[in-house]
Amino acid sequence: MRFQLNDDQRALRGGVRELLAGRFGRDRMRACVADPSVDRRLWRELGAAGVFGLRLEEMGLAEAALVFEEAGRALLPGPLVATHLSAGVVDGAAEGEAVVAGCDGALVDHLPDADAVLWLDESGAFVVDPAELVTVELRSVDPMTPLNRVTVRPAEGRALPGAARLRREAVLLTAAQQCGIAGRTLESAVEYAGVRRQFGRAIGAFQAVKHLCADMLVRVEMARTAVHAAAVTGDPVETAAAKLLADEAAVRNSRDCLQIFAGTGFTWEADVHLHMKRAWLLSTRFAREGEIQDALASSLPAPGIW
């Protein structure tokens, strides 16, 4: 057993972080807030870097999870999970030539830009023509993610094999993004707590602030461990547990981060609301709190089985 990142995985994580810092810096991120349509050039750059096709090239789910954690950390927009899962199934997805939006049966993201929709729910996995979907447009709370609510189920599209696996991976990669959000908001909070001064000292010297930060770290460590473990085992129960903990970490950490930034945090200019809104959105995607808890409860084996 060696449950730690290996050298290749560490290098991959560092490489992706550097790539995103270069291609998707704060200015570009802020430009997406003003105009959330998918940036096709960026999409192709992500494709060329292997974000969508990496698992066609001998990399595993654990590596994909690391990449998606970085994507979450950088607030990278676009239907990342659906396009990634469509690599090798929808033409152009692996290369970032096609934008494949994801639909969990209730919501579809980035529909206006979608070349195809990957439909993933209990009934199976289908590739659907975006024109076939009957939807209502929402005024999305996440300014970088256009959302449409599906009102009529489409007549079945092209059914894909391995629906259960696809759904599990959608859950896991979404959880990985949430880890990124949880980690990023922790970093911002700690950094700000070290520089913002009140009552003659850094606010991070106040225990009330310190303990918020400590709680945030504990959530990050638990969520990240859960995601790594589920990525290694591929186990559906562990995957569900990872989503539960990662959603909680992302939502609560972004809230605590906002609390530490206080007035500044409540502004449109600060980034923390963007993390929080993305966390809210992702926490509803593919598996949500209540249904996960129900599933985990009913999966508990009878006592005495080991």
Next chain:
Amino acid sequence: MDLAYTEEEEAFRAELRAWLTATVPTLAPRPDPADWPGRRAYDSTWQRMLYDAGYAGLHWPAEAGGRGATPTQHLIFLEETERAKAPYVGAHFVGLLHAGPTIAAEGTPQQRRRWLPPILRGDEVWCQGFSEPEAGSDLAALRTRAVRDGDSYVVTGSKIWTSHAEVADWCELLVRTDPEAPRHQGITWLAMPMNADGIKVRPLRTLAGSREFAEVFLDEVRVPVANRVGEENDGWRVTMVTLSFERGTAFAGEVIACQRTLREVAAMARRNGSWDDQTLRRRVGRLAAEFSVLWRLIQWNVSAAQDGTGVPGVGGSVFKLRYSQARQELYDTAAAVLGVEALDTSREWTVDRLSSLSYTIAAGTSQIQKNIVAERILGLPKGP
């Protein structure tokens, strides 16, 4: 990243499992929790069986009398003994998890020869005399005085919350040897024989009704200078070298036991109708996630230890914060399933619920753990 165990690790597990399968059923029934001499005898018998089979001090280095096993093998040991429902370290907790490792790391060769073999064989029980009435979280405020007189220290003061003091042969004692020095620099670590003159042990009753710990009054107790581990006034460092042992894998077996209890709680809920309550079901589902991830966190920390990376004490603080809370929630949930039966202290879960309350207090309260995480991991400014 790999969660699969190597062939060698699996071979170790198989050998251990075979031994446990043959051995555990031969054990006498567990003594009544109130029967301290009986508990000591039971725990010592088990420790002796481990010793004879070559499993005592498994992960201790060979020069300390251990087997030099890897952190992963040690984890397998903890996992398998729990799954076999073998006894826990019990009265040997301090000897095996703190005093012993401290002596192994900081003691002279003679000190190791004197104290380590009896710990490993289960012959001698240790207790930990750190906390005092005025020195709890702020351990460095301790005031128990030790004055050098020839080749002895003369020790006067009092300790409190000393677990197993009633049955201990030795006490790892922190004393103040230089009251003038800055607080952390005037402390010394001594091994005090519990049968020395001038020691009075007054058992304290816990909220669970049990006698787990005691007050220890010291009135001019003579402790040989030869019993000092480390230099005079260097006791704070000597202690901190191993304090992290308390927070590493110490709870690995318990996490597995909690998973078993959770399954039993769910089974009872299914039988008695409380499973129809969605809120309760969801609490159970939440806890299932919690304990399975806590186990993964242990594996993560153990792998870091095996690689020699990471700071053991630090991963331990994160773990302890979350585990202590999860354990309390587990028994609160068990109580919800038991209904009015939860008010009956003849119920095992009721007693466990009461003792779970100590988990956010003992070995560093949760508030202190948060200070540690914030200051040492996150680098926030130090508090008072």
